[in-house]
Each structure stands twice: as structure tokens, then as C-alpha cells.
Amino acid sequence: MLVVDGHGADCRERNGIGMSKAAKAYIVGAYEHPTRKADTKSLAELHADVAIGALRDAGLTLDDVDGFFCDTEAPGLGPLSMAEYIGLNRLRYMDNSDPGGSAYLLHVGHAMEAIANGKCSVALITLAGRPRAAGLRADPAPDWNLPELPFEFPYGSIVLNQYAMCAMRHMHDYGTTSEQLAWIKVAASHHAQHNPDAMLKDVVTVDDVLKSPMIADPLHRLDCCVVSDGGGALVVVSPEVARTLKRPMIAVRGAGEAIKHHQGGQVDLTYTSTVQSGKQAFEAAGVTPKDIKYASIYDSFTITVLMQLEDLGFCEKGKGGAFVADGNLISGVGQLPVNTDGGGLCNNHPANRGGMTKVIEAVRQLRGEAHPAVQVKNCDLALAQGMGGWLGSRHASGTLILERI
Structure with missing residues (x-):
């Protein structure tokens, strides 16, 4: 289990509880795709849309990104395929940890640790999907390779x-x-x-x-x-990068x-x-x-x-x-x-x-x-x-x- 923090020597008080002024990483870009039914867009296009949207929000470009995070639902070989499609040419860190809907919060924590350890300085996190346009049910089709399936599937x-x-x-x-x-x-x-x-x-x-x-x-x-279809993206950066941008600094505490x-x-x-x-x-x-x-x-x-x-x-x-x-x-x-x-x-x-x-x-x-x-x-x-x-x-x-x- 991941445990991360932003504690440092320079602290202030919040209701009697110490909190550090310094943080390991900051969220400087956020974008939610406006579509709720993507009839005319592919899954890869949605990933690209949200990536560009979040980077524009942060005041950064594709060339600034050196860390990329996505889930295993991304098409092809996940971050490798998406990096090429989106145009991420400077990556030195990738992560496609995928515990379902919680993945993107974990990605923020993982990005913070990667930044703190010098693995990257600008991390891009993307989510995209089009189950509505594809007519998919909320329940996925049975995967007969799942170890729990023989014990649970017979009970509906x-x-x-x-x-x-x-x-x-x-x-x-x-x-x-x-x-x-x-x-x-x-x-x-x-x-x-x-x-x-x-x-x-x-x-x-x-x-x-x-x-x-x-x-x-x-x-x-x-x-x-x-x-719904659509998706979203986040940009998490090092303190050094955050200070150069003209966006509000949202610290990951x-x-x-x-x-x-x-x-x-x-x-x-x-x-x-x-x-x-x-x-x-x-x-x-x-x-x-x-x-x-x-x-x-x-x-x-x-x-x-x-x-x-x-x-x-x-x-x-x-x-x-x-x-x-x-x-x-x-x-x-x-x-x-x-x-x-x-x-x-x-x-x-x-x-x-x-x-x-x-x-x-x-x-x-x-x-x-x-x-x-x-x-x-x-x-x-x-x-x-x-x-x-x-x-x-x-x-x-x-x-x-x-x-x-």
C-alpha cells in the first residue's frame, strides 16, 4: 500500500494541526471531456483530446511531458500505444496500474512519488472510454480466466x-x-x-x-x-515546474x-x-x-x-x-x-x-x-x-x- 506525504521542515498550523508548506508535487492541469456519447470519436481520439485539454489548461505542451499514466483499457499496448498516438516523445516514466475506477487517484499518488524520486517532472494522466456509444452494458462479459468466476458466476x-x-x-x-x-x-x-x-x-x-x-x-x-462516454486528464508536476506556470498551484498533500x-x-x-x-x-x-x-x-x-x-x-x-x-x-x-x-x-x-x-x-x-x-x-x-x-x-x-x- 502506498503512503505518501508532503511533510517538511517549514510548517504552519491548520486548526492546531501541522501542515507543510512544501509539497512533492502539484496538480496544474485538469480537463473533463464535454461529450457524454462519442459516436464519432475513437477511444484513442478521446485520450488525445483530454491530454491536449489538460496540457493547455496547465500552459504546457506535449513536449514537456516526461511521465505518462493510463489504465489497461487504453487501446493497444496501453501507455506505449497511446504515447505514440498522442505524440509523447520524451517519456522516461510510464505507469498503467489499473484497480478500476480508483486508478486515477492512485496515478496521482504514484506520479508524486515518481516526481519526488526524479523519475519525471511533468506527469500526464488520462482516462477515456465509450461504452455508451458501443452499446455496452455496465456489467462486463464473463472472463473465464478469472480465478473467482467458477465460485461466483453460478450464483448470478x-x-x-x-x-x-x-x-x-x-x-x-x-x-x-x-x-x-x-x-x-x-x-x-x-x-x-x-x-x-x-x-x-x-x-x-x-x-x-x-x-x-x-x-x-x-x-x-x-x-x-x-x-457515459468521454474521459478526463490531469497534469501533475514538480514544485520547480509549478512555480514557472501561471496556474493555481494545487498541492497533493x-x-x-x-x-x-x-x-x-x-x-x-x-x-x-x-x-x-x-x-x-x-x-x-x-x-x-x-x-x-x-x-x-x-x-x-x-x-x-x-x-x-x-x-x-x-x-x-x-x-x-x-x-x-x-x-x-x-x-x-x-x-x-x-x-x-x-x-x-x-x-x-x-x-x-x-x-x-x-x-x-x-x-x-x-x-x-x-x-x-x-x-x-x-x-x-x-x-x-x-x-x-x-x-x-x-x-x-x-x-x-x-x-x-
Whole structure:
């Protein structure tokens, strides 16, 4: 598990907690592809689009990039094929670690370590996908080479019922209700109405969520994320490079990663690997959940948000239902603004992998570039949280603590 930090000798105080002024790396470029259905673009074109968009945002060019990160869904030989297609000719570091939707948060942490170790100075991270245009289902076709498949496939295990099991377990153990889960979708819709690119812009109510068709008990259709094409990209650079640019410096203060699986039959559906990744990130940054002004939380389903909020320490285990209810996640209304772009529930879940957009919206908030209706006042410390894999079986979690300098 990766543990990284930005501690140094020159420290200041944030609510009594020391935090370093120096950081190992900074995010200086962020770009989200505006398309939600890429009928006329190939997967490689989408990677190139987001790469150029993020570099332009940073004030850099393809020739400045010497580190490249992508997932294994990139066409061809991953970073090798994409480097040639995009035109990255100066690479001396590549990484295609791929724990699903959390990959891009892990990439930020890996890029920071690579930069700190002198492996690269300008790291480009890309995500692209077109499942909607290709007519693909959210559930992938069975891969008969998977070691777990003979044990799980006969029982009809799919993405939806894996998450539904976690929701049902949470309800059984802690009294969580469908109405409380619905508030997560309501908050996302209140934010999405201000996002011109969001797939679902209409504000919904708790009743709207509960009246939508039941997909996998207790999850309704509106408890589920959208399926979209597009993608996004980030540019992470060394402190030396960051100081030469005319962009806000968003420091990577802490990063953590962890996995959880069935552990040889010791199945516990009540927590996620976020318990470990969040602890790493908070300790590395030297802050606590109370210091966070804004949070981007992976939202493949409403239950995914609730469990991660608990596991990150924003509320006690089992108290997530009460924490998310009554608009507590709505910017300008609640205690903790979450997913102010509309998130995967309403805005965008490109390639069925929502981690990239979580970092992008956190960067927007820290820069003060979110929509005015959802911009968090004095937003100087944000958290981005990603999840990859299936919550009910094997999954990976990535957590980032970001600060505006």
C-alpha cells in the first residue's frame, strides 16, 4: 500500500494541526471531456483530446511531458500505444496500474512519488472510454480466466446485486433507510442542474427516487450512476515546474491506497478499503475530516457514497444515513458539500470509471472555478475519493488530500 506525504521542515498550523508548506508535487492541469456519447470519436481520439485539454489548461505542451499514466483499457499496448498516438516523445516514466475506477487517484499518488524520486517532472494522466456509444452494458462479459468466476458466476453475481447486498446489510445492521440513500441522489441533482454538460440535469426529490423502478433490492434506478462516454486528464508536476506556470498551484498533500477482498471467506460487507486509504491520506497530510471544505466521493451507487463517508471518518460507522439526509451534502445548504458537478449519479461516469472526474471537480473547487451556484466559499482543502472493482467483493480505494496554495 502506498503512503505518501508532503511533510517538511517549514510548517504552519491548520486548526492546531501541522501542515507543510512544501509539497512533492502539484496538480496544474485538469480537463473533463464535454461529450457524454462519442459516436464519432475513437477511444484513442478521446485520450488525445483530454491530454491536449489538460496540457493547455496547465500552459504546457506535449513536449514537456516526461511521465505518462493510463489504465489497461487504453487501446493497444496501453501507455506505449497511446504515447505514440498522442505524440509523447520524451517519456522516461510510464505507469498503467489499473484497480478500476480508483486508478486515477492512485496515478496521482504514484506520479508524486515518481516526481519526488526524479523519475519525471511533468506527469500526464488520462482516462477515456465509450461504452455508451458501443452499446455496452455496465456489467462486463464473463472472463473465464478469472480465478473467482467458477465460485461466483453460478450464483448470478453482477455489479448491481453486489452493491445491493452492501446496502441491504447496512440497512439490517444500522437501520439505514431507502429515504436516506435517496438524499444522496437529491444532492447530486441539485448540483447537476448547474452543469451544462451533465447527463441528468433535472432536480429530483426523495419520492422521485423511491418511485423509480427497483433494480436490485433495495436499490432503485435513481440510486444508480449514469453510463457515459468521454474521459478526463490531469497534469501533475514538480514544485520547480509549478512555480514557472501561471496556474493555481494545487498541492497533493496526502495520498493513500488499499484493497479489500473476500479474504478467504472472511466476508464483511459493512466496510470498504477506504478505511485504510483514508487513514493513510489524512496522516500524510496532517489533517482530519473536520478540516475538509469539499469532498468528491465516488458515487457508482448511493450506497457507495454513504459507506465511504463513514469509512473516511466524516461520521460514525452506522450514522451515514442520518449524515447524508436533509440536504447535508448540498453546497451552500449542508455541512459537507459533495460532488458539486453532479457526480456519477447525474453528471458523468466515463467508461464506467468515475475516479478521474472526482479529482477534476476537487481541483475546480480549490481553484474557485466551480459553477458559482455550487462553489464552496474559501475552499482551500479538499478530498477526492475513488473506488474500483465491486464493493461487495474485491475492490480498491484511492484517497487524495489536496490544498490550494
